Structures are given as structure tokens and as C-alpha cells.
Amino acid sequence: MIRRTTALAALTLTLAAGCARATPEQATSSSPTASPVVAGPPWYDDVAPATAATTVGPKGSACTLSMTFSVPAKWKVEAVKGGAEFTIGPAVPVCEIDAKPAGHIGFLRVWQITGATPLNPQDTVDKYLAVFTGPKEQQYRRTKAGPLDAFEATWTEDGERKRAFLVTTPSGTLMVTLGGLDTEEFEAMLPAYQLVKASADLPA
Template identity: 85%
Template sequence: MKASPARPSTAAQPTVVTGPAGRRQPVAAGPPWYDDVASATDATTVGPKGSACTLSVTFSVPAEWRVEAVRSGAEFTLGPAVPVCEIDAKPAGHIGFLRVWQITGATPLNPQDTVDRYLAAFDGPKEQQHRRTRAGPLDAFEATWTEDGERKRAIVVSTRKGELMITLGGLDTEEFEAMLPAYQSAKSSANLPT
């Protein structure tokens, strides 16, 4: 049975979040950022050595989600992004994925270029918005857009081994909203491996 869509927490919400370099920025409730959606309960850690996907960033997702390395990622490159890990929501009753992409290229891209080149591979994404934010303690760059009327999300972090991007996409807006707590969990728990 499919779980109901994510609902904003009814607990008192802060009016600010901490942005890059500790700067405070407003919480954006509801679409397109959904900052008021609480993180899912962390359970499975993605990224450490010996896990299904060894990455230059670690983060947590709900236990029911299935984590698999993408073995032939170069075949599915979008702009500078090569998929390296796929986290499937189907075992949790949703139709959609969190995907992790390694950013490639001869010269380092700034996060805005990364997102713009990735989105250029799609057929006319709309309603694009960008912002600097945090992924756990890490400076990050986040984007939201619609594709064929469906909301999508991406966050880019820089590591010693280059940039990684985590994206969220679902079958439709209802599925996207239902999976947002897992995305928020990945975002809030992101860190460099120890």
C-alpha cells in the first residue's frame, strides 16, 4: 500500500535556516522548496567504504529504500553528470528515485554551471530556481524545476574528489512530495566520509 504524501510538520517551524558560512536565510515553506517538510528517519547510510555505493559523500536514507551502484553509468550521462548510485523508493511503496551523479569534465564547473548543463540535457525544464544552501555541514547548491509539469530537485556538493549531485524525481508530483522526507534526510545528513 502506498504511503500518503509528505505533509509539513505541524510542530513550530523555525523562521530561518543556516546557509553557507553560517549565514541565516528564510525558510521557504511549501513549493518549490518545501523547507518545512521534516526529514525521514535515517536508517541506511549511503556512501561509506564497503557499502553498496562507495562515494566521496555519505548520507542517510530510509531503511526501506534499495541502494544500488550504477555499473554502466557512462551510458546514461546527462551533461556533465554520470550516474553512480541509484536509491529506489519502490520497496517503500513509491515510484521514484534518489540518484547520485559524479560530475565530470576537463575543468571544474561551478555548481550553477553543473546544474545548468545537466538541465540542458532535458527537453525544456521550466520554473527553474536555484539557491546556495547547506547539505549537513557542507556548502551546497540546490536547484528545483519542473519537467513535463512534474517537480524535480537537485543538490550539488563539492568534495576532494570533485562534485557530486543528488537528484530526486518521481512518477508525478504526488510521488515527489511523498518522497521529499527521504531527500531532506539525505540533504541534512550529508557529510564527508570519516
């Protein structure tokens, strides 16, 4: 079980004291585009997925989700208990995948998107980012997560690159985020993110 103080500290690794929404200047290039292959920042499409070791999502796995995917060896998968306490915007954390046992400082997280009114994917990401101080350089695109239609976002927070993708499942929208201590850690963990994205699917 995740200790609440530890979980809260982890979930707020990049959360600053203030709140800020994207300014019009920051959002000038925020309209989602098609999905060309883009090497290097900000999309890093040239980064190959890591080798799969553990399947997340099916019943009996560490996190039972409405989507399945694979993660690399040594990444620690744990369901988030009492996730509503750590809600960020419309996103409630339901699964945390810690890179520390694999030698990196950062997390992949799965969030259940909530709200009385269904949000489109860009609104979802924008409301999530609004809680953080100074997200900028947001870019969005339509893409694929495995065979599933997906919406992907990349942005910087205090100069550090972040990443997320969203998919719609029969049980609602899920968002997967990647964040690390710094850009070096983020780039080192990208193969794991690419694996999650490439292996995503609905449960059999």
C-alpha cells in the same frame, strides 16, 4: 547488478525525445539566492527529514562515495555499473536509490560531475537540464547539506517538480537528484531527500 535496459529506462523516466535549453524568459529568476526558510513549493523547507535507516557512501556500503548520507528504511541502494553509458550532460550516475520497495515510484540518484573544465554549480545544473525537453521555473540557492556548503536547484519537467543539490568533495563534485512519476510521488519522497541533505557529510 542493474540490468542495462532497466537502468536506461529508469534514468530516462522523464527524458523526452528532444533537447532544449532554458530560454532567457525561463532563466529570469535563476540567479542563486541566500537560503531563507520557504514553506511549500518550490523548496518545501517545512518537510521534515525521514527517519534514517541505512548509511550510504562509506567503504563496504552499497555505494562507495566521497560523501556519506542516510536513507530511510526499504529504499533500495545500488551502485550503477557502467554509469558512463547513462551520462546526462556533465553528470555520470554512480548510485541509484529506488523508492519502489518503500511504496513510491521514483529515485534518488547520485551523480559524479565530470569535465575537463570545472563547472560552477549553476552551469552544472543548466548543462544537465539542457538534455531534457522543457525544464522551466528553475530556481537556485546556496544552502547547507549537513555541515557542507551546498548549491540547490528546483525546477519543473512536464509540469512535475524536480530537485537537486550539489556538494564539492575532495574527489570532485557530487549531485543528488530526486525525481518521481508525478508531483504526488515527488512530495511523498521529499522526506527522504531531506534526510539525505540533512545527513550529508564527508567520510570520516
